[in-house]
Amino acid sequence: MGRIGSARGFSFWLWALLLAVAGSGLAPCGVVKRAEAQVLGLGESAASPTPAADPYGRDTPRSTVTRLLRALADRDYVTAGQIFALPAERQDEAADLARALQAALDAGGTLRPYAELSNDPAGATGDGLPADQEQVGTFGGAEALPILLQRTTAEDGSxxxxxxxxxxxxxxxxxxxxxPAAADATERGPTIAGAPVADWLRLAGVLVLLFAGFWLLSRLLLFAGRRLGNAESPAYHLLNAALPPLALVLALVTFRIHGGDAEVSIIARQTMLRYLGILNLLALLWFALRLVNGITNWLSNRMQRAERRQAASVIVFARRVIKILLLLFAAIGVLDTLGFNVTTGLAALGLGGLVLALGAQKSVENLVGTLSVLADRPVQVGDFCRVGDVSGTVEDIGIRSTRIRTTERTVISIPNGDFSSRHIENFSQRDRFLFQMIFGVDYEAEPAQLAEAAATIAAVLHDHPQVGRDPCRAVVKGHGPDAYEIEALAYIETTDFGESLAVRQELLLSIYRKLAEAGIPLASATRAAFYRRDPAAGAPRA
Incomplete structure (x- = not known):
């Protein structure tokens, strides 16, 4: 009992860790919130008019900080000085102030990551600062002096x-x-993108060590899980799938929290934080996709074991939709981090909405068809059906089409818009199988033999335990082209096709045997021709 309690406690704390990290990992990058605002058209930038372009790229807080970092990386302190709000009489001090700011930032100062900087010309709101001010970082060590941007309006209105x-x-x-102004960055060794190589290596080494540490921790947790619980349990397999990307997420989040104020070049730090935001987003995407796969596979297997195949199809459909949405949000976040104006792109889609709607007409029709098939449930995965002139087993009900494996082992894909509007015959939903046969009795048989043959066939049907009682009959139907016809009609009480074939064979063999024992001749497959002589023509005539 103690062992079971330990295993449950272990699973509880691991699940708590998964949920906590997923939430904390999403918060730093801020992608979901920004993406939602951009998709809905509620972003701040969508509400503000675009001012005249500034020659120094100071239109938004994000572009201002980006331009400052680029100038510092190039040691272009004259351009960097243009970002300082100095009166005309102090403009000659701008370059020295830019060097001082770079030194303060290299000594442990911080700047907000690229993705967190406002890309709205009016700046961010709700930060507790005046509307014309924006905090973009700190410097000064423990004092944490704020780095403030101030919005200035020129005489021309820009x-x-x-x-x-x-x-x-x-x-x-x-x-x-x-x-000193004459000092060059090469005194600290070779540089890459304006930062010493040693600083790049230091940051990369810290990140690798963090990932290695969290990966080893995940291995230890899985080892403990195997010792305390069942290694074949769904929870263990789910954790085994989720922990590798989770280790990467934890490493990136820890690096972001503690690496932002490391005493290395601000250029190296900000560049790594910016593009590690993409890696963080991809790690979260990896984590989410594996988590979705694990949960949906577990649910789908449960539905299959419970023979709820339609529910399993809905789970597969939901998994595909969730994956598409995750990829969409990830793509928006990556494009935003790379500097693309996602809002403008979405606005362009709005302008071309009519063209998009016309081009996607079939796709929308197929999606609606998919929802109709899943809701109406004419077939389920695993059912044998006939759709138009196609017969086979349903293998998959996808977002766009339904795949059917034919009896010739080929696969036919039918778009769901077409599939849902066709005549669908589902053989797997039969509650019993029809037994209907015509037995031919030779024309040489006497009427008494016909009556005996019908009674014999009816008795065989009634005596079989798997033949239903209503209807269950054998009657003389009449005469055909080659023989007297006796029609047998009954239902075989089974839902299994293979079993119905076995019962059908038992009935036929029993009928043939009893008719032979009674001496009742069945019609042969040959056709007899009778000739008579025509007295007028003097020649035989058929």
């Missing part, structure tokens, strides 16, 4: 963002070693 005077005053108040 607006742009600059580092606020309050931040410049705080920058001048701290004691920090600023390298």
């Amino acid at each position: 607006a742009f963002w600059q580092i606020a005077p309050a931040t410049l005053d705080a920058l001048e108040s701290i004691d920090i070693a600023v390298p």
